[in-house]
Amino acid sequence: MSRRSLHTPAPSPSRLRARIDRARAAAAAADTDALLIAPGSDLRYLIGQAGGSFERLSALVVPAGGAPPALVLPALELAGFSDVPFDDLGVDVVTWVDGQDPYRMVADLAGRGGSVKRVAVSDTTIALHVLTLRGTLDAEQVLAGPIMRELRMRKDGDEIAALRTAAAAIDRVHARVPSLLRAGRTEAAVGADIAAAIVEEGHTEAEFIIVGSGPNGASPHHDVSDRVIEAGDVVVVDIGGPIPEGYNSDCTRTYSIGQPSQPDVLDTYAVLERAQRAAVRAVRPGVPASAIDAAAREPITEAGFGERFIHRTGHGIGLDVHEEPYMMAGNDLPLEPGMAFSVEPGIYHEGRWGARIEDIVVVTEDGVEPLNTQPHGLTVVE
Known part of the structure; x- marks a missing residue:
């Protein structure tokens, strides 16, 4: 994923927040405890920026329960999200630096809404992150595509x-x-x-x-x-x-x-x-x-x-x-x-x-x- 998608026009904060709310509800309806959204078009759909997919983990954690969503992000990537109105979206930002364990951060954030039995992972998440997360988070992993497509198929x-x-x-x-x-x-x-x-x-x-x-x-x-x-x-x-x-x-x-x-x-x-x-x-x-x-x-x-x-x-x-x-x-x-x-x-x-x-x-x-x-x-x- 290149960085060309950064700093480009995004929907209003109210529209983005409505999308996040619908994603949370769709996850709950699919009997899924959290969405783990990797950089890419799904992330852009939800927060207005696509980010980039690299060896360092970035993920938007959207619990199906009442806990707020959180973007786990390498500290060195934070500047690329300067245009995202996180406060208006109700999204926490959790940064990490080399030497810390971002997979444990994601696992802990996914569990803020309670026990975690199933998480839905973006279809395009690279294998490095999927497999490492599998060893950290004791939960069934399914594809987020069937949930996200229901949000994205019908254009407004x-x-x-x-x-x-x-x-x-x-x-x-x-x-x-x-x-x-x-x-x-x-x-x-x-x-x-x-x-x-x-x-x-x-x-x-x-x-x-x-x-x-x-x-x-x-x-x-x-x-x-x-x-x-x-x-x-x-x-x-x-x-x-x-x-x-x-x-x-x-x-x-x-x-x-x-x-x-x-x-x-x-x-x-x-x-x-x-x-x-x-x-x-x-x-x-x-x-x-x-x-x-x-x-x-x-x-x-x-x-x-x-x-x-x-x-x-x-x-x-x-x-x-x-x-x-x-x-x-x-x-x-x-x-x-x-x-x-x-x-x-x-x-x-x-x-x-x-x-x-x-x-x-x-x-x-x-x-x-x-x-x-x-x-x-x-x-x-x-």
Whole structure:
């Protein structure tokens, strides 16, 4: 975890305190005695700062009972949390220096509300801390993800506004992509220009950049390479990153350098457009997440490309690029207003070319709001 997330806009103290209170109640409802929140997006959600994950232990201890939460922190990291209004949040700060035992501090704080039989630990806590804590705190350890996802899956109005801002920023970048793509340039060179544009358009950084040209477009998680883009190539550009408020963009469009050299591109791409459109139209409250995946998959399968759609249709987005809920087979979670996620079917012809269309959408009270507005068609770059 880098330090880029420090000293960035945070929700008001009252909103953060309400989140902490809901986390405490959710822990109690899950028959869990305390949450142990490591640095990362869960910590940022609760106190407005993500901190950093290092060999020294940092953890927010949130007892399910009446004892106040406490942030256990190496003393040398305290300055990085100077913007956090701990008093307003009702959070104690307990610092430690090298030579002291922070694991015992966490164990003692977790037990301030009474006996401790079960604690929920952040999903991303590094093994060094999980295993050392296991030897100190005699309690069952479970993942905090199922508890935290219930708090984070449904975005409030301010979070949705931030996601709209992020989507508009990445749309402006995609509007600039045709001026950067041309035959003779490498994927890496194009990617470097896109990274600069992502920051120029309002992000704090480029979290990820995929420029998959020709056969590289058939690899959904391709990055960039030294491959020289050629005339006739189909190029998948999947880009995103956080804005200062911490919320992320993620949007994919597919381009062609002149008319595509592969004879099946236009017909296949028309299938992909229908699939993405059908999946977005299927979004509404009460529909299971799996139905969004099925809606995208049906036109692709009917056209004979089912085996070439090799990933889920979408993932939630917020303070993390990938978070709950996931649009995939077997996930019967009913969609609810405020849920935000990607809709991104793809068709991939290994060794030849690939294509993907991705928008971020938000479930509304009676339907769906797509946040990305760039055209979905294959953009031919002359």
